[in-house]
Amino acid sequence: QKEVEQNSGPLSVPEGAIASLNCTYSDRGSQSFFWYRQYSGKSPELIMSIYSNGDKEDGRFTAQLNKASQYVSLLIRDSQPSDSATYLCAVMNRDDKIIFGKGTRLHILP
Amino acid sequence: ETGVTQTPRHLVMGMTNKKSLKCEQHLGHNAMYWYKQSAKKPLELMFVYSLEERVENNSVPSRFSPECPNSSHLFLHLHTLQPEDSALYLCASSQDGGENTIYFGEGSWLTVV
Numbered sequence: 001q002k003e004v005e006q007n008s009g010p011l012s013v014p015e016g017a018i019a020s021l022n023c024t025y026s027d028r029g030s031q032s033f034f035w036y037r038q039y040s041g042k043s044p045e046l047i048m049s050i051y052s053n054g055d056k057e058d059g060r061f062t063a064q065l066n067k068a069s070q071y072v073s074l075l076i077r078d079s080q081p082s083d084s085a086t087y088l089c090a091v092m093n094r095d096d097k098i099i100f101g102k103g104t105r106l107h108i109l110p
Numbered sequence: 111e112t113g114v115t116q117t118p119r120h121l122v123m124g125m126t127n128k129k130s131l132k133c134e135q136h137l138g139h140n141a142m143y144w145y146k147q148s149a150k151k152p153l154e155l156m157f158v159y160s161l162e163e164r165v166e167n168n169s170v171p172s173r174f175s176p177e178c179p180n181s182s183h184l185f186l187h188l189h190t191l192q193p194e195d196s197a198l199y200l201c202a203s204s205q206d207g208g209e210n211t212i213y214f215g216e217g218s219w220l221t222v223v
Contacts, residue, residue: 032210043200043214044153088153090212098204098212102152 003027004091006101014109019076021087021104026070029094033065035074036088038103044088048074079108113137114215116201122221123191131186131218133201142184143212144176145200153200159184160206191222 005024013019021035032051036044050056050063050072062075072091076083089101114135123129135142144156158166159178173195175187184201201215 034211036214043198043217046211046213049209049211092210096206096210098210100153 003093003099004089004101006087006089006104008102009105010107011104012107012109013079015079015081017079019079019083019106019108021074021076021089021106023072023074023089023091023101024070025072025089025091025093025099027091027093028067028070030067030070030091031094032092032098033063033072034090034092034098035061035063035072036090036100038086038088040085047087076106081108081110084108112216113213114201114203116199116215116218118218119216120219120221122223123188124223125191125193127191128187128189130188131199131201131220133184133186133215135182135184135201135203135213135215137203137205137213139203139205139213140181141204141206142178142181143202143204144184144186145202145214146197147200147217148197157186188220191220193222196221 003026035048037047038044048063050065056063060077064073086103086105088103092098117132141160146154156170157176162178173190177185198217200217202212204212
């Protein structure tokens, strides 16, 4: 079983709509969860971190964590063409190792 | 000044060359990492240094040799590489025992010819 799974996409979303990115993880003892955005040819940059169940909002971004379901998601409201990128989910497991998913490519349609 | 800086940003080297990638972090972190990212592949963790000691080596071939002289600097020495080693090499740092968030440098694009 893969440790951090993401749909590779591409996920196409109309401009102005809500983009929903999903991630599941296998280690139930994981405590820290991160979303990174990576533009083509660039390095990943941190968007959000979340540590407890529920929602965490930052501007147009909302991270959602459900530890019982081993599921973390990222919602992007009012999607903009500049949001087009690959989004990487990262999970710190019980051994304090940060495991990255393969990423989901998001394409915002103008 | 960015938190994690890498040089060179682009490198082309022959299979018999010896070169080095350099990384410097200005965040006061105590852990540094090398990752490899090839086209259409996920990030691959190569090496982890914590408090200047190598704590992880993910079965990386010996043609890649890391060096961490202090908590702010990390090198990746390269020799007799193969064309399949062409990739984006990312340096990163974090504060172990703190927020543990990994911050990446801008990466070094390596092409082996």
